[in-house]
Amino acid sequence: MYLGITPSVTCNNASRNEFSLILDKNPLAEFVEELPAGRSSLCYCNLLCGVIRGALEMVHLSADVSFLQDRLKGDRVTEIGITFLKKLDEKKYRRKK
Template identity: 60%
Template sequence: QKNKSNRQTLPKKQVAFKMYLGITPSVTNWSPAGDEFSLMLENNPLVDFVELPDNHSTLIYSNLLCGVLRGALEMVQMAVDVRFVQDTLRGDSVTEIRMKFIKRIEENLPAGDE
């Protein structure tokens, strides 16, 4: 079930990246259980004109993307863990965002609101 849910929502995630950032991430590194994968961004438009000062070299400047992904998926009843693994701004060759499915969120309506 988890594997099917993740794979079904992938095209929507890729379309969202294309719509809002003008890029399409590739999807790689699926876990054997099918509940975790990586979104690889060759170019991250959020960092085009950014340089991290030496005293902030560990800052994950584009961490906003993790929050956007997590929040958008909560709207469709999916709890996920999203984190940066690699970041071009910190010298990596690509930007890699790792996403792990945690659970399906059950809607709990208050008594009488059914």
């Protein structure tokens, strides 16, 4: 919503605890022409994974979030994989009155 894009959501896992967000257009990569020489392992848009993981933790869900495909590395689309790990204990995060 804040980036002005709407990802497609795919879920191919039978246990329904994994899904992917497919970004046809990645606004963070719009102004990057190519990765610097010797830095091919750099994941320029890894910031998105941290934002998604942090947002899920705010609603008490622990998840593993990582890039599966990246247009900057020659893939057709940008794909972010999300795996649900567990529901966090809400009591730990409540304020004491």
